[in-house]
Amino acid sequence: MKESIEIRSKSKEDAISQAIEELKVSEKDLQIETVQEPTKGFLGFIGAKEGLYRFKVIKTESDIAKEFVENILKNSNVEAKVNVTQDNNLIKVDIEGKEAACLIGRRGETLDSIQFLTGLALNKINKDSHMRVLVDIENYRSKREESLIRYANKAAREVARTKKIKKLDYMNPYERRIIHSALQNDKYVTTYSEGTDPYRRLVIEYKR
Template identity: 75%
Template sequence: MAKKIKIKSKSQEEAVKKALLDLNVSEEDIEVVELEAPSKGFLGFIGSKEGLYEITVIERETDVAKSFIETLLKNAKVNADVEVKQEDNLIKVNIKGDEAACLIGRRGDTLDSIQFLTGLALNKINKDSHTRVLVDIENYREKREESLIRYANKMAREVAKTKKTKKLDYMNPYERRIIHSALQNDRYVITYSEGTDPYRRLVIEYKR
């Protein structure tokens, strides 16, 4: 829930200055609503009345993602840094630190769970958002992608040589897409998926 405070002040400008100090945020991170207008009173001071302003901290998706993962790390007692940047409709979160590797899990399954939960946290503040989130730890996903492409090419060469179909291990949708993409223009093999998640696997078949 967005953080809100109410401030009585002689002017909106003065209320904003006080809010920025109290909330420790920048002016672009708040919204101001005048609930009651100030009045100067008789002769400018007799019966004057302060205005009432409601200050709301804007919940940016990048901030929510960063805060959610930092809380998760704290609860898991993992000492790591969190870097967040947004590229169009994609929020990229990179967790850095030697201790963070324990959160990758077997073939990235724990990391995928963290990514899924972060997405749910973002959806909570804006159900109509089309923003996706990608969570990575020490560039694991890039290294995993390179490893999968090498594996895909090796399996494709084996299928092309033996003309025997290969069924790969169970993979998540992200990993299957990498292999599909790596082999989509291969002259000798085709790829397709079979089964249902989480037991869905990719098949490499000789192109007849």
């Protein structure tokens, strides 16, 4: 899809209409620059010159995120579809395609790296951006969340039974939040984190 175009026209309004039709966007998504104003000429038509207008599609942060992830897939020779949605200040990037599973990595480490780099790409374009990015592949994160909640509940039952502290595996902040949330109302155990990323882990302790 074209991202910019120059149009010669008798009026700016006509040029905008042409740009909207050719670039397949709405006027609010266009950056418009008047390169040369039109002239009416002698008697309104003799020697009249059309104006020259330059149009550029304004990329939203969602567009940037989608394009960035698509480039990663292309460079990795992975066939997959990228769907992007925005919910308030959260941009969700969903990658669909069995081939894309190779980009999840061990316990989602590669996926987390893609998510981190996508966030950096947005900040590079707009340093004042308050957008967060969540990248997922074939619903891996929801499946991982379900697995972590089961793991958390099993560990909590063990701690409640033995009354001994249990230190879980190293996890990223996203995964630790899931377990904290799952056990925050448990009447037998409490949770806290210790260590420094990437070697930060969650601890489950019996309530005395």
